[in-house]
Amino acid sequence: xxxxxxxxxxxxxxxxxxxxxxxxxxxxxxxxxxxxxxxxxxxxxxxxxxxxxxxxxxxxxxxxxxxxxxxxxxxxxxxxxxxxxxxxxxxxxxxxxxxxxxxxxxxxxxxxxxxxxxxxxxxxxxxxxxxxxxxxxxxxxxxxxxxxxxxxxxxxxxxxxxxxxxxxxxxxxxxxxxxxxxxxxxxxxxxxxxxxxxxxxxxxxxxxxxxxxxxxxxxxxxxxxxxxxxxxxxxxxxxxxxxxxxxxxxxxxxxxxxxxxxxxxxxxxxxxxxxxxxxxxxxxxxxxxxxxxxxxxxxxx
Numbered sequence: 124x125x126x127x128x129x130x131x132x133x134x135x136x137x138x139x140x141x142x143x144x145x146x147x148x149x150x151x152x153x154x155x156x157x158x159x160x161x162x163x164x165x166x167x168x169x170x171x172x173x174x175x176x177x178x179x180x181x182x183x184x185x186x187x188x189x190x191x192x193x194x195x196x197x198x199x200x201x202x203x204x205x206x207x208x209x210x211x212x213x214x215x216x217x218x219x220x221x222x223x224x225x226x227x228x229x230x231x232x233x234x235x236x237x238x239x240x241x242x243x244x245x246x247x248x249x250x251x252x253x254x255x256x257x258x259x260x261x262x263x264x265x266x267x268x269x270x271x272x273x274x275x276x277x278x279x280x281x282x283x284x285x286x287x288x289x290x291x292x293x294x295x296x297x298x299x300x301x302x303x304x305x306x307x308x309x310x311x312x313x314x315x316x317x318x319x320x321x322x323x324x325x326x327x328x329x330x331x332x333x334x335x336x337x338x339x340x341x342x343x344x345x346x347x348x349x350x351x352x353x354x355x356x357x358x359x360x361x362x363x364x365x366x367x368x369x370x371x372x373x374x375x376x377x378x379x380x381x382x383x384x385x386x387x388x389x390x391x392x393x394x395x396x397x398x399x400x401x402x403x404x405x406x407x408x409x410x411x412x413x414x415x416x417x418x419x420x421x422x423x424x
Contacts, residue, residue, distance in 0.1 A: 124186065125150055126277055126308050127171060132180035134166050134332075141166040143332040144180070149310065153303040155319030155340075156312040158329035164312040165205065167329070168279050172197055185276065198226070201270035205281040205312075209262055211255030215241055218254060219268045226273035233272075240272045241265075244298055260291030267298060277308045284318055296322050349380045349387055349407050355400030363394040376403075 127149035134142040142163045156164050169175040171184055173193020182189050184196045209218060216237050223233035241250040244264040249257070254265060263283060270278050283299065284292045299322045302309050313319055319326060320340070328336040353360060353376055361378055364371045367390050370381040380387060395402050 127182065127184055127310075129167075129182040130180055132167075132170065132182055133178045134163070134170065134175065135178045141332050142170075142177070145329075145332065145334055147327055147334050147337050149327065150325060151308050152325055153299070153309045153311065153323045154325040154327060155323035156310055156327050156329070157314065157316055157319050159314055161331075162314075162329040163332040164314075164329060165281055168202070168281055168310070168312060171279065172200060172202060199276045201273065201275035201278040203266045203270040203278070203280045203283055205285055207262065209254050209265055211253065213254055214251050215246055215254060215257070215265050215268070216250040218265065219250075219272050222269035223272040226275075228273055236272050236274075237268075240268045243271075243301075244268045245294065258291075259286050260288070260294065263287060263291070263295060264298070267295070271302070271307070275307070277310070278302060279310050279312070281312045282314075283311065284313070284315065292318070349382070349391065349405060351378045351380065351391055351402060352376055352404040353378060353395065353400045354403050356398070357400070359398045360394050360400055363397060364390065367394070 125148045127147075129145055129147050132142050132145040133140070145163070145167070156167065158164050166175065170177050170182055171189055173189045173196055176190055185199060187195045187199075189196045213221075216234070219240060220230075220233040220237035223236050224230060228236060238247075238250065241247055244267055246261060246264055246268070249261065254262065257265065263286075267280070267283065270280070280299065284295045287295060296318060299309060299311060303322070303324070309323075311319065311323060324340055325338065326336065326340055327334070357373055357376055357378060361371050361373050364378070364380060369387060369390065372379045380391065382390075391402070391405070
């Protein structure tokens, strides 16, 4: 069963269109929701939770309409917001236990779950300290704890590594990977594409409120990118590569080639021979998510 299904989802705030006839399906697993700031990521998460009603279109979470039955949706979903919203005068244990009770967990079980969840996120020693004394990284982990303490089927994480130093960022990414290992469905919203590559198995790309790509990251990573530096006239060489069905771009004497498999090396060799040019240097690298996003966003524009 699909986790989230959106059909022709549109959200306007006055003259601003945050989501533009968006249709997508999110499958089980850990999914990255990526896009530049203002692409519509946070708006989409809030619509999933029933906190914002779309201008038009529909969205369901585990088959439940988020607009007509938001309480049923929120009973199965955990949410880690981007903003700093935790009370500074409460201890971590009290705050996370309170979040569990709000989700319907009995008080005694809520205290036990709070302790276990804070242990999971690495705050077992600090759970009785006031949140106002916590560092940014510790506060982010508390926000993560309150989003999972009630055992949700789906967790929505909005920029979970925002404001963290390199060590804190790696700790947060490791925790997200652990959630996926526990079988919890996760949607991670981020504009830092390397974070998505490190934690997610699927990706949804938004640009200006429109869907530009949705799919499995493993499929994307099967592509290879070759940079070829040549000696001689490059135009005929590049034309032959394009005629062979390759994605080619030329900058000076450098030719960038994207292909689905290693047969590209044979095509490059044969095209260079046919055009009488020499290959000065050739290097291979995986196509990054950033490369793909920039190419897709440029094409959508």
